Amino acid sequence: MSLAQAAVDGAEPDELLRLEVPTTYRAAHTLKDEVGMFGPLPHGTDGVDKDVRRSIHVGEVPMPELAPDEVLVAVMASAVNYNTVWSAMFEPIPTFAFLERLGRQGYWGARHNLPRHVLGSDCSGVIVRTGATVRHWRAGDRVVVSTAYIDDQDPIVQHDGMLATDLRAWGFETNFGGLAEFAVVKATQLLPKPRHLSWEEAACNMLCASTAYRMLVGSRGSCMKQGDVVLIWGATGGLGAYGVQLVKNGGGIPVGVVSSERKAELLHRLGCPYVVDRSAFEHLNDEKAWRRLGAEVRRLVGEDPHIVFEHTGRETFGASVYVARKGGSVVTCGSSSGYAHEYDNRHLWMKLKRIIGSHGANYQECHEVNRLFSLGMLQPALSSVYPLDRTGDAARAVQLNQHIGKVGVLGLAPAEDLGIEDYALRERVGEDAIRLFR
Ligand code: NDP
Known part of the structure; x- marks a missing residue:
């Protein structure tokens, strides 16, 4: 044998x-x-x-x-x-x-x-x-x-x-x-x-799952606490699917972003209470679009995210920095849409936000x-x-x-x-x- x-x-x-x-x-x-x-x-x-x-x-x-x-x-x-x-x-x-x-x-x-x-x-x-x-x-x-x-x-x-x-x-x-x-x-x-x-x-x-864990739960990541609102890009993708589960397990409030109705439906079945369909946004590369995304999150949840779970990169990063609440954080481990990011730094420093790099x-x-x-x-x-x-x-x-x-x-x-x-x-x-x- x-x-x-x-x-x-x-x-x-x-x-x-x-x-x-x-x-x-x-x-x-x-x-x-x-x-x-x-x-x-x-x-x-x-x-x-x-x-x-x-x-x-x-x-x-x-x-x-x-x-x-x-x-x-x-x-x-x-x-x-x-x-x-x-x-x-x-x-x-x-x-x-x-x-x-x-x-x-x-x-x-x-x-x-x-x-x-x-x-x-x-x-x-x-x-x-x-x-x-x-x-x-x-x-x-x-x-x-x-x-x-x-x-x-x-x-x-x-x-x-x-x-x-x-x-x-x-x-x-x-x-x-x-x-x-x-x-x-x-x-x-x-x-x-x-x-x-x-x-x-x-x-x-x-x-x-372990990358998402370190980003959200680990002491070197965003250290999510009970009640934190967490915006999760690609919420039915590899990282996002575990991110949503970890936020729920830890008593946080996940807001999942996806690009189709089928994925939105799956997110609901996963127990994610709030879903943003990004196909409703033509692009996310200027402040107007960032504001619309922020308004949508506020309409759904009533407040801004404590944490933004980033891995999507260039096309979303400016929006992520913008929509995080005052004192909030953007935790990132990747750049699927390109790694040379642009964001408006005023929103970062004036609102005392943090960008946290995380890897594996x-x-x-x-x-x-x-x-x-x-x-x-x-x-x-x-x-x-x-x-x-x-x-x-x-x-x-x-x-x-x-x-x-x-x-x-x-x-x-x-x-x-x-x-x-x-x-x-x-x-x-x-x-x-x-x-x-x-
Ligand atoms: P997947 O492809 O499984 O999921 C990514 C999700 O992101 C997709 O489901 C898609 O969801 C969304 N997405 C893709 N492009 C865009 C875009 N332009 N704007 C907004 N959303 C987008 O990949 P993984 O989750 O496994 O990995 C994601 C990234 O993270 C990769 O770049 C990977 O290399 C990196 N990574 C880094 C790790 C590390 O340790 N540093 C570990 C694991 C991954 P939808 O279309 O529904 O919005």
Whole structure:
């Protein structure tokens, strides 16, 4: 029997360790010699469609050697993140530049600098090998993988892992990511898989949910308190779907922004009391439009947002700074519509507002978020699932904003709905809640 099949079948640790690690495995990847394929211009300019289906390939890749602090995971499921789209458009810079830099870091770093980049920053699966210095995990453990790839010998990590000098997003700034049959991860990325979720439901959460957690709840983010009004851009997207749930859990008042009636309806079902349909606003790049947005929020809620949850960037940032209340904050982790923002600084300083930069989440924050999933207090935002061979189509849906929530990809799992262990908890949480986005 193959190691992959044994992992799928739930084989005992001894058997997993007895079976040979394959020399190659299937993985979704980009190719270094295709970096120039879309031309030099940024996506969306000059009518160039940087169709990620052309740049994402699925095929056999060589199995890397395992470093002492790493584990080899037999991937059951993974998910598309927006960084998969960035990688496949080779924007803002080709991710091969990250791999080259990592490649200069000694023997283990050199493994990453390859002519192909195996993508994917989320996964669930079964540990099949552990490196010599891994202490808390063993073969057979069912895990989800968090994204932050951190040097645990860097002193600042004791303060906050996200301040690490050489912080990297696994599967984006490193090789051997999760959109594959096997993945290589550091032991410090591992968390126990929530037992009541299927492989694909467990796989899709960690990157977006933990980022949203740090932005809203974490002590380095906006530290939301009970009763805070929180404006959430892209409220049914990857980050937003978890943002809405976290605001509700913490006693805040979410105001979700979406771009269609279908998404507005889903938001209501998610329990978001206030919804703004941004398609009613032609554009948001002048003060007139910002005022109209602010007036709409006031009409709905009766007051201005304490916090604006930003990741949409250039097209929304001026509005975000404007609509935050006096003394409020804009917390940002991204710039989907462009990263060179413009806003009117008078609204920031005169109204004593703050802009808070946030990135990913440290191991402890990931642990807290995974605990919420394991208790049934956060639900997966999984909307659709693709086989590994169709990773390009899955990423294309996200690139075109045709998706809602998270788009899953099966790795070794032969079908959906496998991997559930705790049916009693699943029943208590409820199928409707767990499958709300499906
Ligand atoms: P998704 O594509 O899943 O969701 C983004 C949502 O934003 C969409 O659903 C869409 O909702 C909305 N949106 C898109 N374009 C615009 C626009 N021009 N104006 C207003 N709303 C818009 O992506 P994610 O939520 O996974 O990620 C969002 C961004 O955050 C990405 O740029 C990603 O790279 C970044 N990110 C950063 C992280 C970090 O650690 N720094 C971690 C995770 C993500 P609708 O059309 O309904 O309004």
